Amino acid sequence: MPELLFLLLPVAAAYGWFMGRNSLKHKELKGRANITRNLSSGLNFLLTDQEDKAIEQLLELLDIEAATIDTYLALANLFRRKGDWDKAIRIHEKLHKLKLPKLQAQQIQFELAKDYYSAGLFDRAEYLLQQIVSCEPLREAILKQLFSIFMATHELNKAVALAAEVEKTKSKSLRIALANMHTQTLQDKLSEPAQSEVLPTAYSNNLAELASRYPQAVRPRYELAKYALLQQDTATAKGALLSILKQKPQWSAELLPMLSQCQMDADEWYQLLTLLADKHHNISARLLLSEWLAEHGSTKAAEHYLLDKLRQQPNIRLFQKLLQLRQQESAQAAEVLSSVEELVNAYLASKVLYNCRSCGFKTRQPYWLCPSCQQWETVEPISGVDGR
Structure with missing residues (x-):
């Protein structure tokens, strides 16, 4: 009999392990069923436009299962895009309290800061961003967000203090x-009276x-x-x-008048204008070259030059200059040509002079900061038929 009991011990142990495993599986399945039921309930609230109840239902799951964080991030971003910043903040704040890997926690903190920024809570957003500005994978995006805050709050000196962090990016x-x-x-x-x-x-x-x-x-x-x-x-x-001209020849219309005040000798000035006109097809340089030819050569030479360039690259400003030269030649034709020039002037007065290469914003005024997309130095002189 003792021998029989000894033989049954392994069987009893195996049975206990098997039943225990089934019990754990049962609890796990039950937990998953609860999660699925809560998730389905939350989604149902969303579909029936009961967003507040949906958020409460979905946030409860965070205490049970943290593996669905990407789903919550997507939901919060959806609320932020819709302008429901308070809902996005509630979700991100809940996620921010979880114990997560460092990079994931910093990503959530960054998203929460963006929520605060969208809601106009600039001080809170700045506080969170300053804490993680050295996070290498997010450094560039964080700095751009901080710069947006500094522009909104007119605290540009704070951006200067982050020069070392900017240097760490490409x-x-x-x-x-x-x-x-x-x-x-x-x-x-400099504009301060005392300075x-x-x-x-x-x-x-x-x-x-x-x-x-x-x-x-x-x-x-x-x-x-x-x-x-x-x-x-x-x-x-x-x-x-x-x-600047070497880097941005399209800015010639603004820079050449300033450069003409710099006491350049005649040969250097002529070579510069020729380079800009021939290599970069710059309209302002061609206009100034036509004036140079009229002054140092003849009006006919200037006219031939303009006609040649107009055949290569039609431009209303070159045409306007040609009209002006033709008026100087004939008093009889001047009256007719002057009326045509008035029409050309009216046409040019209605045209934009600059556009943003980033968002396409159009304006007659130059801006260092695009009023539309808030990008620096993207508003540049236009080219083409109406270009300068």
Whole structure:
């Protein structure tokens, strides 16, 4: 009999293990059934436009199962896109309280900060973003969000303080944004009555440093050239303007009049205009070349030049210049041509001069910051038939 009991012990142990495993499976299946039932209930509330009840139902699941975080993130982002920021905030705040891997927790914190930004709670958004700005996978996106906050709150000096973080990224747009905001802070400081007499040299040096550190940006060099001309420092202005033209020849309409004040010799000026006109097909350079030909050669030579360029590249401004030259030749034709020129002027007065290469925003005024998409230095002179 004891031998029989000894033989039955393994059987009893196996039976106990089998029943215990079935019990765990039963509990797991029951838990999953509860999750499925709650999830289905929450989705049903969503479908019947009972969003508040849906959120409460779905948030209860977070205490049971954290593996569905991606679903909640998608739901919160959906609410944010719809403008239901309070609902998105509630979901992200609940997720933010969970114990998650560091990167996932930082991602949720970033999403919560975006909710706060959308809701106009800039201080809360900034606080959360400053905590995770060194997170490498998210650094660029976080900096862009912080810069948006600083522009909204007019605290551009805070962007300057993040220069070291910007340098850790490869983002050209962030460098351009930082250069523009830093330039604006320098201009604001210079305009203060108490500083206007003691900072001119420092202002010029700071702009030169910015231009050297951020060659991708146009504004520091442009402001440096404009200020240098006011100080009659034509050498500094010339260097800055030529540097911009080499990088952005489409800005010739704005820069060539400034460059003409920099005491360039005749040959250098002619070579520059020829380069811009022939290599870059710039309309402003061609207009100035036609004036040069009329002054140093003859009106006929200028007319032939304009006609040749009009055949290559039709442009209303070149046509307008041709009309002006023709009026100088014949008093009889001047009356007729002047009426045509008036029509051309009226046409040009209605046309935009700049557009944003990022969002397509059109305007007659130049902007460093696009009013539409809030991108820096994307509003540029237009090209084509109406271009300059």
